Amino acid sequence: MKNPPYNEEDLVQLATRIPRRVARELKEFCVRNDVRLQSFVRTALAEKLTRMRRGPVRQTSRARA
Numbered sequence: 001m002k003n004p005p006y007n008e009e010d011l012v013q014l015a016t017r018i019p020r021r022v023a024r025e026l027k028e029f030c031v032r033n034d035v036r037l038q039s040f041v042r043t044a045l046a047e048k049l050t051r052m053r054r055g056p057v058r059q060t061s062r063a064r065a
Contacts, residue, residue, distance in 0.1 A: 026041075
């Protein structure tokens with residue numbers, strides 16, 4: 001999923017605290033996959049919000065014997 005282009009005026013800064021381990025894994029992932037951290041976070045948040053708007057995903061149970 002590619003992020004649409006934004007003007008600087010459309011963007012706001014988001015500051016949050018996350019565990020050091022998660023931050024390190026995130027950074028390593030972005031470096032290994034040649035992805036800008038900002039782009040990764042923006043896409044991840046957009047995808048999560050989209051999934052949440054759709055409602056809970058129902059898991060199909062297997063037929064009982």
